[in-house]
Amino acid sequence: MKDFLKIKSFFMPYKRYFVCAFLALMVTTCVSVAAPLLLKYLVDDVILEEQYHLVPMVSLAVIGVAIVQGVFSYLYQYQGQWFGIKTVYDLRNTLYQKLQYLSLGYYSSAKTGDLMARLTGDVEKIRTFLSGGIFNLLKTFFLFIAGLAVMSIYSIKLTLVTFVVLGLLIALSYRFQKVVRPSFRTIRKSVADLTTIIQENIMGIRTVKSFGHEDFEVDKFAKYNHGFKDAQLNSAQIWSRYFPVMEMLGGFCVVILLGYGGLLVLGDELSIGALAAFFSIIWLVITPLTNIGFSINQFMESVTSAERLNELLELKEEIRTNSDPLPLVDESTDINLKNVSFGYKESNDTLSDINLHAFSGKTVGIIGATGSGKSSIIQLLFRGYDTTEGAVYVNGTDARKLPLPNLRRKIGVVMQEPFIFSASIRDNIAYGNPYASMDKIIEVAKLADAHEFISELPNGYDTVVGERGLGLSGGQKQRISIARALLIEPEILVLDDATSALDMETEYQILSNLKAMDRKQTIFIIAHRISSLKNADEIIVLDKGKIVERGRHNRLLEQRGIYHKTYQVQHASQIESIQTQTKRSRAL
Numbered sequence: 039m040k041d042f043l044k045i046k047s048f049f050m051p052y053k054r055y056f057v058c059a060f061l062a063l064m065v066t067t068c069v070s071v072a073a074p075l076l077l078k079y080l081v082d083d084v085i086l087e088e089q090y091h092l093v094p095m096v097s098l099a100v101i102g103v104a105i106v107q108g109v110f111s112y113l114y115q116y117q118g119q120w121f122g123i124k125t126v127y128d129l130r131n132t133l134y135q136k137l138q139y140l141s142l143g144y145y146s147s148a149k150t151g152d153l154m155a156r157l158t159g160d161v162e163k164i165r166t167f168l169s170g171g172i173f174n175l176l177k178t179f180f181l182f183i184a185g186l187a188v189m190s191i192y193s194i195k196l197t198l199v200t201f202v203v204l205g206l207l208i209a210l211s212y213r214f215q216k217v218v219r220p221s222f223r224t225i226r227k228s229v230a231d232l233t234t235i236i237q238e239n240i241m242g243i244r245t246v247k248s249f250g251h252e253d254f255e256v257d258k259f260a261k262y263n264h265g266f267k268d269a270q271l272n273s274a275q276i277w278s279r280y281f282p283v284m285e286m287l288g289g290f291c292v293v294i295l296l297g298y299g300g301l302l303v304l305g306d307e308l309s310i311g312a313l314a315a316f317f318s319i320i321w322l323v324i325t326p327l328t329n330i331g332f333s334i335n336q337f338m339e340s341v342t343s344a345e346r347l348n349e350l351l352e353l354k355e356e357i358r359t360n361s362d363p364l365p366l367v368d369e370s371t372d373i374n375l376k377n378v379s380f381g382y383k384e385s386n387d388t389l390s391d392i393n394l395h396a397f398s399g400k401t402v403g404i405i406g407a408t409g410s411g412k413s414s415i416i417q418l419l420f421r422g423y424d425t426t427e428g429a430v431y432v433n434g435t436d437a438r439k440l441p442l443p444n445l446r447r448k449i450g451v452v453m454q455e456p457f458i459f460s461a462s463i464r465d466n467i468a469y470g471n472p473y474a475s476m477d478k479i480i481e482v483a484k485l486a487d488a489h490e491f492i493s494e495l496p497n498g499y500d501t502v503v504g505e506r507g508l509g510l511s512g513g514q515k516q517r518i519s520i521a522r523a524l525l526i527e528p529e530i531l532v533l534d535d536a537t538s539a540l541d542m543e544t545e546y547q548i549l550s551n552l553k554a555m556d557r558k559q560t561i562f563i564i565a566h567r568i569s570s571l572k573n574a575d576e577i578i579v580l581d582k583g584k585i586v587e588r589g590r591h592n593r594l595l596e597q598r599g600i601y602h603k604t605y606q607v608q609h610a611s612q613i614e615s616i617q618t619q620t621k622r623s624r625a626l
């Protein structure tokens with residue numbers, strides 16, 4: 039309940055819909071309970087008194103009651119739906135917004151399937167309860183109270199017996215919802231498992247196929263699907279027992295009350311009309327009462343969902359703009375990492391004591407073994423993470439004091455694994471600037487050496503690529519990502535292993551194009567291939583998170599350290615490959 043109240047800021051703005059629905063519900067309830075009084079009047083005062091000329095009037099009154107009931111019932115359903123739908127509209131937007139601003143640290147351990155389940159399934163549970171469940175509970179409660187109140191006018195004794203019998207029915211219904219709840223939980227877990235399996239399978243379909251593991255995946259899915267089926271069957275079994283049992287018990291209650299009411303009529307303590315009215319009211323109350331387990335369950339589920347959503351809403355946005363940010367107006371971009379240390383977790387040291395000054399308009403190359411911390415440096419530049427010690431200075435100001443969006447807009451990053459949206463190639467390139475002209479898009483595509491292959495596609499720039507760029511080669515995806523970064527005309531361009539899938543000639547072409555642009559752009563090139571960064575103004579060599587060598591290409595070769603060794607290995611393999619090619623052509 040506490041968790042439900044925590045999301046009150048989402049439903050309070052729409053309380054007018056709730057109030058309207060509530061008032062309409064009260065009217066419907068009162069009219070429903072008052073209708074049997076007409077029955078009593080018809081039996082006692084019209085039929086038994088042989089006043090048949092009053093029948094048309096009673097009939098008109100019944101029609102009137104039905105119309106009022108219909109109109110107010112429509113009103114409460116309609117307003118109730120609006121209450122739920124508008125509340126979750128805001129809730130969904132806020133949750134999505136939250137996801138955008140959560141730090142990268144959160145995403146490294148978050149499960150996509152679980153997040154998706156929260157934003158869809160859990161939000162829907164809240165809507166179902168706010169739109170209908172809460173009104174069903176209120177309706178049952180009011181019918182129960184109003185019904186007993188009307189009954190008590192005619193017979194206190196029969197009302198008391200009814201109260202006890204219906205109380206037993208509520209207790210049974212409540213007990214049942216406790217039995218059925220675990221089965222709901224199992225179903226929800228099974229749905230989450232199935233979603234994860236399907237999602238992972240689609241994302242990893244290339245790996246599945248490369249291992250010829252289609253049958254393995256089918257069997258794995260069948261196992262989880264089997265579990266889901268069993269959970270559903272189990273729940274269906276419980277429900278199929280519940281309704282007949284509750285209906286039967288409801289029938290027994292009616293029989294008991296009818297017997298007792300009959301005795302009261304025989305003892306002249308109750309009129310026949312009052313007994314008839316009594317039973318109309320009892321049926322009116324019993325039907326929603328037999329379903330109360332379902333409504334309570336809906337409430338419990340929405341509380342669980344509110345708890346899961348609150349977990350997300352309460353997460354701290356670790357990386358955010360300082361409360362009093364300094365302006366970032368300077369066009370030049372001088373990046374200075376001073377005594378920077380960083381670890382993804384407090385205990386580990388991914389980067390130690392990094393000092394790196396990238397002057398405006400210069401190119402910095404970063405090389406090092408896999409896992410040495412190259413990409414981690416980049417994450418610090420755009421505040422994907424904050425440093426543990428030391429600071430990153432942009433034009434002399436600590437990056438943490440700058441407005442985050444402005445800082446990030448300065449930096450164009452081409453990630454190691456380029457992400458392509460399932461949209462047209464044009465929209466993919468224009469992601470950072472959707473209003474860019476076609477001429478500009480073509481210009482950056484040419485710089486990224488992508489224009490030629492895009493023009494050859496069936497619909498050129500309008501070709502819609504599959505999710506995550508399915509249908510494009512790794513090199514094509516990289517070139518689209520480079521064009522995307524260039525379009526925003528960043529003052530800092532970061533190429534994080536962004537040309538690894540390209541042949542050396544294409545890579546050379548792109549790097550030459552970047553150089554020829556003659557912008558005062560600061561460029562970071564992370565690469566494994568020395569050829570990618572040998573022209574950089576400064577190259578740093580990382581080893582286990584520390585800078586172990588630095589300088590220009592020739593100077594580093596002279597040092598005869600790691601860089602030199604890497605160069606030799608790469609150079610030797612190039613010579614070897616040229617020799618093999620020459621031998622092959624001679625043999626032909």
Ligand SMILES: Nc1ncnc2c1ncn2[C@@H]1O[C@H](COP(=O)(O)OP(=O)(O)OP(=O)(O)O)[C@@H](O)[C@H]1O
Nearest residue numbers: 146382388406407408409410411412413414415454
């Ligand atoms: N999100 C993360 N959470 C925890 N540890 C991480 C995360 N990302 C990277 N690491 C760890 O930090 C270390 C440095 O990783 P980083 O990606 O910076 O290396 P890299 O030099 O870019 O490697 P590669 O050349 O393979 O891309 C590695 O040990 C890696 O396992």
